[in-house]
Amino acid sequence: MxxxxxxxxxxVGTALYAAFIVWVYARQPRTVSQLTGGMAASVGAYKVxxxxxxxxxxxxxxxxFVESRAAFERADPARxxxxxxxxxxxxxxxxxxxxLYKDQVLYRQGLEAADRAIxxxxxxxxxxxxxxxxxxxxxxxxxxLQRGLEHGVADLNPMKVLEARK
Amino acid sequence: MSxxxxxxxxxxxxxxxxxxxxxxxxxxxxxxxxxxxxxPPPLITLVLAMLLVGVxxxxxxxxxxxxxxxxxxxxxxLGGCVVLLTLFAASAxxxxxxxxxxxxxxxxxxxxxxFLLWNTLAAQPDRxxxxxxxxxxxxxxxxxxxxxLAALADPQSSxxxxxxxxxxxxxxxxxxxxxxxxxxxxxxxFATVALYMIGLVLLPAPPPAxxxxxxxxxxxxxxx
Numbered sequence: 387m388x389x390x391x392x393x394x395x396x397x398v399g400t401a402l403y404a405a406f407i408v409w410v411y412a413r414q415p416r417t418v419s420q421l422t423g424g425m426a427a428s429v430g431a432y433k434v435x436x437x438x439x440x441x442x443x444x445x446x447x448x449x450x451f452v453e454s455r456a457a458f459e460r461a462d463p464a465r466x467x468x469x470x471x472x473x474x475x476x477x478x479x480x481x482x483x484x485x486l487y488k489d490q491v492l493y494r495q496g497l498e499a500a501d502r503a504i505x506x507x508x509x510x511x512x513x514x515x516x517x518x519x520x521x522x523x524x525x526x527x528x529x530x531l532q533r534g535l536e537h538g539v540a541d542l543n544p545m546k547v548l549e550a551r552k
Numbered sequence: 553m554s555x556x557x558x559x560x561x562x563x564x565x566x567x568x569x570x571x572x573x574x575x576x577x578x579x580x581x582x583x584x585x586x587x588x589x590x591x592p593p594p595l596i597t598l599v600l601a602m603l604l605v606g607v608x609x610x611x612x613x614x615x616x617x618x619x620x621x622x623x624x625x626x627x628x629x630l631g632g633c634v635v636l637l638t639l640f641a642a643s644a645x646x647x648x649x650x651x652x653x654x655x656x657x658x659x660x661x662x663x664x665x666x667f668l669l670w671n672t673l674a675a676q677p678d679r680x681x682x683x684x685x686x687x688x689x690x691x692x693x694x695x696x697x698x699x700x701l702a703a704l705a706d707p708q709s710s711x712x713x714x715x716x717x718x719x720x721x722x723x724x725x726x727x728x729x730x731x732x733x734x735x736x737x738x739x740x741x742f743a744t745v746a747l748y749m750i751g752l753v754l755l756p757a758p759p760p761a762x763x764x765x766x767x768x769x770x771x772x773x774x775x776x
Contacts, residue, residue, distance in 0.1 A: 389559040393631050396563020400634055403568065407575040411590045421588075 415464075423464015427506075434470055435461045446473055447518055451481040468507040472514055472524050475499035479531055483551045488534035497535065500528040520552025557618060557756040563631050569751040570638035576744045577645025580653070581734035583705070591653065593644040596662050601643035603669045605636075608752075610673060611682040614639070618756040639751070646748050649741050650693040652701065661693065683752060690745050698738040705733075 409428070415421040426432040442457030454477050462470035478496030482489035503524045504510050512524035521527045530552065540546070578591040593601075608614035619632030651661045668689050677685060 390627060392559040393563045393627050396559075396567065397627075397631060397634065399564065400567040400571065400638070403571050404638075407571060410575065411578065411592060414590055416587045416589070418588075 419463040427466040451477040468503045471503035497531045570642035573642035574645045577649035581737040586734045597644045597647040
């Protein structure tokens with residue numbers, strides 16, 4: 387093989403490898419499945435497991451939020467699918483919602499999942515036409531979770547007790 | 553005239569070794585659950601890497617003229633620049649790998665590296681001696697960071713706690729804080745240090761005339 391070709395191939399290979407390392411440092415995957423799933427998603431080859439997703443949806447509609455999240459995590463182990471992340475965020479919202487208080491830990495986890503959904507959605511916009519939900523976009527859900535984490539004078543308003551879960 | 557560097561080594565082997573070290577050097581594995589995170593190089597490691605590359609050039613371990621120069625074609629020079637850049641990135645991330653992430657120990661480690669490199673620069677060692685010196689420096693840093701400190705943080709490793717307690721007796725009541733790491737982290741760090749040292753060994757050696765000139769300057773008694 388000609389030395390010139392070897393050098394060109396080496397430069398191309400090095401550039402690709404360096405780009406992969408920069409990508410890993412930028413994306414910060416937490417597990418090997420997130421790493422491989424993220425790589426698959428970047429080339430458009432990532433698929434959510436439909437059986438687990440449907441199971442998660444069924445649990446979610448039965449208000450079995452812990453079970454639904456377990457199924458959604460199985461469906462989207464790399465946390466790359468915006469729709470699945472939206473439902474995970476929604477499950478945290480519904481589980482953490484209370485008439486007199488909002489569970490801060492669950493809301494914070496929900497906010498993280500909502501951020502992931504927005505980050506993974508094309509152009510950052512995600513609309514979910516699900517009639518059983520009170521909020522149909524990731525932006526609405528994110529804002530609701532954010533409001534639940536903020537404290538102020540409005541918390542003393544007794545009419546807040548009458549607010550319904552969305 | 554020295555033999556040219558094999559193109560395969562310069563274009564593939566060296567960049568891939570150094571990029572692997574640069575990637576693995578920042579890998580952190582949490583002690584709880586082994587979750588991964590990737591630490592970019594802190595600014596001090598860039599300074600240390602620059603100093604280390606300077607020491608390598610001074611000792612003849614790295615000969616920039618073998619990688620970049622007027623006598624080489626544009627493509628060859630580009631490949632040489634890639635080797636130099638990846639060597640710098642790997643050096644910075646190796647320090648990130650061997651240095652604790654936070655606290656007083658991080659400062660101590662960085663000062664330790666800084667003074668040792670400065671001392672090595674002043675001593676003007678040759679290629680072989682510098683390789684041995686770096687092996688000892690990185691080896692000790694590895695043992696302290698991944699064996700001693702990890703054992704201190706491990707509640708089940710009481711013999712190491714007792715040993716360090718005995719060694720520290722009389723040095724004050726302050727205890728040395730450990731740093732919890734996943735067991736796999738030590739293996740990854742070991743492979744990273746080993747790979748870096750292999751990369752250094754594979755760097756093109758200085759041409760014989762330059763080597764003789766170097767020895768004549770540093771240790772003329774050896775030529776007698």
